[in-house]
Ligand SMILES: Nc1ncnc2c1ncn2[C@@H]1O[C@H](COP(=O)(O)OP(=O)(O)OP(=O)(O)O)[C@@H](O)[C@H]1O
């Protein structure tokens with residue numbers, strides 16, 4: 001659509017496991033995967049809920065965490081966190097505010113950079129949006145141990161660009177067939193367009209223990225048949241965990257509170273904590289504190 005040169009790096013950022021060689025990359029070895037995109041094929045599957053609560057869980061484990069609301073057109077991280085930012089990403093993009101003033105503290109102790117909703121001009125990937133988003137992330141990433149990008153759903157240019165800035169991708173899907181079909185479509189695009197060799201899957205609103213593993217197996221079978229990566233291997237799907245369907249999630253969202261703070265013992269909160277543990281042990285450097 002537009003052919004402005006993309007600032008490098010544009011695809012799996014530096015620090016991602018080397019993957020084009022002959023040997024299988026040690027995906028489970030700790031790497032410095034500072035930037036993690038939380039994305040999905042279908043909308044409304046729990047990306048924003050997960051971004052906020054995962055950030056709280058990682059913060060509790062001693063990591064310096066930033067969540068960036070990368071759902072530029074329809075941002076709502078502020079709603080989930082009950083924050084009313086004076087300065088948003090929009091103000092930074094338009095030069096009205098300094099980036100430093102747009103980063104604020106969320107209730108869980110982590111930092112957030114909120115986008116401000118209804119910004120129609122950001123639903124299209126213009127050269128300005130590309131450059132601004134790239135610069136913001138590159139400037140902030142070194143100041144944190146982990147940056148979570150809460151992206152929009154689907155495979156629009158804006159979503160794919162923000163995902164391209166991340167070293168690791170966490171796809172969120174629910175067990176519904178529509179969500180899985182859309183997750184497959186998104187994964188396929190990430191293999192072909194971004195040359196990714198693997199993505200990670202979190203199954204949210206799982207009905208039973210073991211749902212996620214079974215779903216990962218089914219999706220992997222389809223990927224093995226139909227999606228080949230650049231290296232000639234099939235796209236590898238790594239199951240990171242399941243979050244059960246839990247009425248407490250909706251209650252926390254309705255009250256605009258963090259589940260990890262309000263109901264840390266409920267099944268969904270325990271599952272998020274377990275996921276944080278897995279992310280820490282597979283993707284992050286040990287916490288510095
Ligand atoms: N594990 C869960 N159990 C019960 N309800 C859940 C769970 N996860 C998410 N939900 C419900 O789904 C709603 C949508 O979640 P969320 O806003 O995080 O989705 P999203 O993927 O960010 O949506 P969008 O694509 O619009 O950005 C939540 O407000 C909550 O009510």
Ligand SMILES: [Mg+2]
Nearest residue numbers: 047048071076
């Ligand atoms: Mg969202």
